[in-house]
Amino acid sequence: MAEERPEDERSRKISSNLLIGDLLIPLTAGVRIKQPVEVTIDPLPFSCYPGTEAEITINLRSFLKEKAKVSLLLSHSSDLEVEAEKSCELDPKSFSGLNARIRVPKGTRTGAYPLILRALVSKEKKEVLTKPKEFHVRVLEPSGIVVATEGDKHRLIAENMIARIEFNLRKGGTISVFDRLSGRLMIYALRVGIGPPFWPSEFDIKSFDYRVEEVPSGYKITLSADSDKYRGLKLIKEVTIFGGSPLIGIRYGFVNNSETTREFKLQSRSWANFWGSIYNIPIRGKLVRAPAIEGDFPYWERDLPKSPKDFKERWVCFEFSQDGVSLGILWDKVEENEFGAGKANFVFDVKLNPFSIKWLEPFYLYIGPGDWKVVKELWRMIYMSRVEPEPYEKVTEEFFIDVSTHPIVFEGESPLEIRITSSRMRKYKGKLAINLPAGWNVEKNEFEFEDFSMDKGKVFTTKIIPNCPPGAYKGDIILDLPETELKFDLPLILVGAGGEVKVKEIEDRGKRSFLMDNGSLRFRVSPEYGGVLYSIRDTRGVEHLLSPYPEISTFSWIGEWLGGIGLNGWVERDEWHMTFHREEWHAEKAEMTGWTGLKLWFEPKREEHRNLKGLRFSVSYLTKPMSKVLLVVPGFKNKTKASRRFRVLIDFFLKLGGERKGYQFLVPTEVLDYLRKENPYYAWLPSNRGYVIAGNPFKKSYATVVTPVKKGIEISMADESSEFGGHVVTSVYLKLKPKEKMAFPLFFCLSSSLEEAKNYSLLRKFKLDAFNQSFYT
Template sequence: MNGVTFRLVTGFEEKPPLDVKLAKMYSLPLEYSGELLLDVENCLRKRVKARLRLVPGAGVVVKPTSLELELKPREAVTLPVEVGVSRGVKVGSIMAVYDVEVNGSSCRGKPVKLNFTCPALGEVAWFLDEERDRIVVDRGDAWLHILLRGGTVFVYDGDGEPLAYMRCESIGSPFWPNELERARFNFTVERIEGGLRVRLSAPVEKMPGLTFIKELRVWASNPAISIVYEVENSSSIVHEGRLRVNAWPASWRVERLVVPLREGLLKAGVRLGEFPGARGDLPLDPSRYSEGWMCYEIRGGFACGTAWSLREVREVDSSYCRLPSPTYSFRVEPCSRAVIGKLILYAGRGSWRSLRELYWREVERGVRPPAIGAEVNAVEVLTDPMPLIIEGSTSARARLLVRRSRSKEFRGTLLLRGREVGVKPSRLEVECRESGVFECEVEFQVAKLEPRAYSIDYTLNSNYGVVRGSIPLIVLGTGGDVLVNHEDDTWIVDNGVLAFRVAAGFAGTLYSARLGEVEQLESPYPKPGQLVWINPWYGGVRVVSRVSRDSLWREEWKAEPVNVEEWRGVKVYTDVRDERNSWIKGLRIEQYYLTRPGSNVIALYTVLENRSRRALEPELFLTAFVKPGGVRAHSMAIRRGGGVEIWRNWGYDMPYMISREQAAVYNDVAAASLVAGRSGVEVIAMSFGQEGGCHLAVSVAPDDLLRPGEKFGLSSYLVLTRKLEEALRYHPLTRLALQGPCSSL
């Protein structure tokens, strides 16, 4: 045609009269004796009579061994058969042989081998399915099907439902058409400790002499699949190119995507066809990621993702709900072999945290992951600063930001509505094109100047969907001064609304806090007492080595007035020397009790410094024995999983509830809340029965060993309010972490 010669090829697909197969993929217990289901389908458009013989493989018994069937046109039936498997059989088989009679004529179909697995605990079983030209791997919790034509890998959960699949990698550029999709791969399978090594290889025709090699390592009941890509050059020339990975999760099962961006940890719901969207919706540039992994969370407690080295890849594509698929560059000299890159495919039970731990252990070779950054959403409405603080005034102006974490152009309408808060303007047209942030100035006005927390509700209607949320506003204080005085062994801090007292000689305890004339703390000051099993008990607010059996009261505590940023108050400190605290001997403990003018908040800033010559692992607690409104609390609440859990003391139970953000205790007249200055810190509400009331604590423990000379700081906030609902609105203080340095007055 027009001087071009085309080669035309035709062929026929041989269709057997019957399709005989197991009803599902069977992974059986060792020495199994029981039922298997067999599917038999008439592939003809005519009625047939069939005689089916079942020939068991070595170590397998099957009953019955012969079946006679009469099937209507295109009819399928399921037949139960009994099997018994002998000890030591890892892969069992049954050969199905059948004769078919159609319109008085008979024929014999091609024998079909039916395989099932019986892996021992901690082992991986596999077999070659010659009928479908694939390797089948049973790792115990999931199945892998590795197609030898094209090298595609399918991963199914234990019930046979798809989790992920990796289409054949492509070498380019250009990457399409992909010749490797049509290639039949050579393979070897080798047992390794606890698993299998599967090695696939195929020649790359457009690069003569180049062979592409893919090695997969699979371990028993382990969601991680290690993949190493190599190329071997048997030619006399240098070959250069790029390798693109092509992988997808079972997209109809995914719920959420988690991505570690430089700006923070993105957690966003997946909307098929919209998010993740077109190529570049999420960054292609590896430098835009803080860590080399992404993870889809899948219904039913599954996770699916990939992990890679940020130093090896050129780009990462997650468009249209792909598994994050990296592109690698390679250069291989003549008569040599080169490793292109390494990839971990995670598909199985778990969450994004499971994949992240795997990334740090296997890719970065770290002992443990560092603390993760702040969480971000696909689109967020924020203020600068966040939370918005008003102090000494009924109004404030602040920058309002609409920030996106995607590249897709953003446009929409933002509606603001305050609860007892005036907002101007209350309606904004928002658009983000080149920049990822829209910003403007907004004025907020409260009716009355008093310490209180508010929220401004917003609705953002946009091409990203409808987003609803709230902007926190905290009137932190009414203004004025904070006075710090010293009387005998007691330091008195008075901000005009709240006055508290600290005694260094009473184990460094903040033993009294009064709102007006009402005492808000419970303490036996001036002498220690006993509360249930705690003896000696100092009450109030103080650092302890254990909630129940403390030994830090044995140390010598000192005190002095301090300023920390805009906060003012008292610092108590000690150098641990007592032999009964030998596990933290040499640790300097500094506890700051701080407030601001006209505030109902006490900032609690704890600093641990290792002044010894050995690494220490301090796990301390900051306890707060409170009496909200002058009455012992009978109920407690915590924030957990995006909601609030509440418990009331009706009897002699003494439970405790742990949050990673905020805990509160309350009664019929008032509430007290303890808020950690960053998310992920254990905050505890604990009950001491009807007689002992409910109280609060926060864990003070570094994420890792504290080496000689290192410091660890943690800020938390004790908030005194009239109601539980108001106390919970102080949750945004988790964003208000105090930072050093500290200066003495």
């Protein structure tokens, strides 16, 4: 007896001829022969780690019209231990099952261990033995790969510890790729068409032969099928699965066994299971990051560009945060790339000489943990020969429609430029409205636009008129589009007012110091005290920094402590060395684009800093008239021809509102904005959004430490317990090329409310182009 065949596969048939007079009528009846009982296992495939003991269900389905008894005949590899129920009764055309327990001994090597099942069907003193079905117990070690058929020769499955690939050999030679840990179907791939036109394609209904070959890095599965349309043409699909790797390699090839030169295009069609994902794709130098919206973004047709020239980096990433997994597609040389909804299609030019073989450029699938950053770095490694990530790369990350404003920092009446951009080819018509907080006015607050698309951005200009004290405020920009309404933050940081910043040299308790006075805050800095800014007092005389100036003291775990704000130390082999105050510091007045203050610097001379010789360290403290903002700019210069790597610390020791007690923190993380209250136990927590807010609610005093730098700098809450207070530590991870110099601006902002402190966090959007990098070093 034969198994049930798929609908696309030819059935067995019975033919006869009917003769009526001189008329011959051929008659054919199709016959589909079924097993009396179908046997399968669940889960299928059954994959496990060495040492596993688990249960499976052996499912039985009866196609009989009568009740029958079924006895299970099971044989298995001697490397396994299997116990199973032996028999059951099946009602007519019903389902049942038998339980089995499988034990895989520890030390079992990676491999596919056969599990062969047959059913002995007894009915009315007749017995029928079904055809054997071979399944496998798939044992996977960390770097292992298993490639084997399951149930019949047409169901080929390849997997490693990360991904599972199921091959459809009967129809189309396609693959379905799953994330093994979540079971999520990630992508359906390898449909092809030769053309144009590319559809309908003869290969969509063809059966494919396959060959499995072990290669040094994994296994290569090669599928092939002959063309009926083009004589002598064979299509090859090659899939490589790598041991322990989230990458899957794919490439197409052709064999031309004819005397004819053939030229055509190949379209490779894939469909990502994009539902519930975050869609990431780099277009024209920007990272477009948005939720995948069925029927909207990206739309099926004419939404994202098809030209590879619009993709400086050619990758796309679908993030499924609920399962902690991402799908990446990485490619390079194609004539056309087409994306829309879950579609990921590539078009290749093909030219085949007579009696030749040609391979097309490979592309890759990524199935694994992480997000778009992982996919991006893998693309650069594969296609750009990048050895390690770019340490200080500036990535413009946007929704598919973005609104940006310039400036975000004001000192009085100022023009405001609003720029809206789209990463979509579809055209929009809509309205833009500006909503401002109390104390702010705008010359024009509504604009209309049409024909807005990827190639036609819009720029609107108006005038902002503040009538409020310096501080951090926030408005809104509303973009009204036909299918949605989008709301964007409008940062309004009134950083200063009229007046001047006075800087003068003084002697303070026996040390050479400098006093910076902006009319709202008074700052004290000493080059003879490790370049530390040790005091910030407001007009009421309240001190907001904690420092033992002019002494050097011990504090918590720190043996030599100066407190205040400063470039205090460095980290080597995970040991913190707070010793920069031992060097000879220099000071000079500094001015830059309206910011005024001091620059302090030193070059390591002492023996304990021998690993830092040839470097220059600086820190600048800058402010504006009547401002509550201090711009702290640590700078670093590599004066040698050697590349240098190190980590330094910029500390902010706080006494907000004049009190060390009663502190709180607000630290934004991936999960939530964490509120930390004063506590008898210490705790440290880094922010992943570029800012930390410290505060003393009882004194209505808050400080925001925020940076516009996206990489290479980390701001952390440093709760040193109620005994020592709550502070902020910033780590800068330096990787300097020969003769390179870098700077990492930080804003330290004082405010009287948590709302205003949160508004100051918008300084992370400050455009660094306004800074002159050479100034800092």
